[in-house]
Amino acid sequence: MQTISYQVEEHLSVEEFFQVLQSSTLADRRPVGEPDRLGKMLEHANLIITARHGDKLVGIARSMTDFVYCTYLSELAVDIDYQKKGIGKELIRITKERTPKAKLILLAAPNAVNYYPRIGMKHWNQCYVLDQLNELV
Numbered sequence: 001m002q003t004i005s006y007q008v009e010e011h012l013s014v015e016e017f018f019q020v021l022q023s024s025t026l027a028d029r030r031p032v033g034e035p036d037r038l039g040k041m042l043e044h045a046n047l048i049i050t051a052r053h054g055d056k057l058v059g060i061a062r063s064m065t066d067f068v069y070c071t072y073l074s075e076l077a078v079d080i081d082y083q084k085k086g087i088g089k090e091l092i093r094i095t096k097e098r099t100p101k102a103k104l105i106l107l108a109a110p111n112a113v114n115y116y117p118r119i120g121m122k123h124w125n126q127c128y129v130l131d132q133l134n135e136l137v
Contacts, residue, residue: 009050014039016057024077049094058082061091071099073106
């Protein structure tokens with residue numbers, strides 16, 4: 001069996017991004033039916049770490065960062081067939097390694113809430129979300 005290779009990728013295809021979202025179950029909370037929006041998500045991310053098994057994309061950590069203060073890890077997706085093998089943790093480790101001075105921040109998917117404390121991440125209650133401008137009072 002080939003080993004998993006990790007790399008920074010600047011030009012990931014929308015199709016591969018879509019496939020890993022689908023195979024990881026993260027597609028339930030992402031706009032997978034809007035390929036143009038997925039393309040913009042890739043275009044505006046400034047740090048994308050991937051995990052590949054041969055040519056197959058099996059994991060992604062997609063982030064927006066200033067590299068010195070904060071890194072927002074927007075997607076951590078690992079193909080369900082490759083989960084529980086340390087790939088997600090390695091994607092997080094490489095992301096943090098690339099942004100050592102920045103605090104790494106993420107919103108956990110409901111199924112992953114218990115995963116992050118197990119790998120050493122701290123839980124904060126102070127997160128707020130605004131989905132639509134008209135919700136602002």
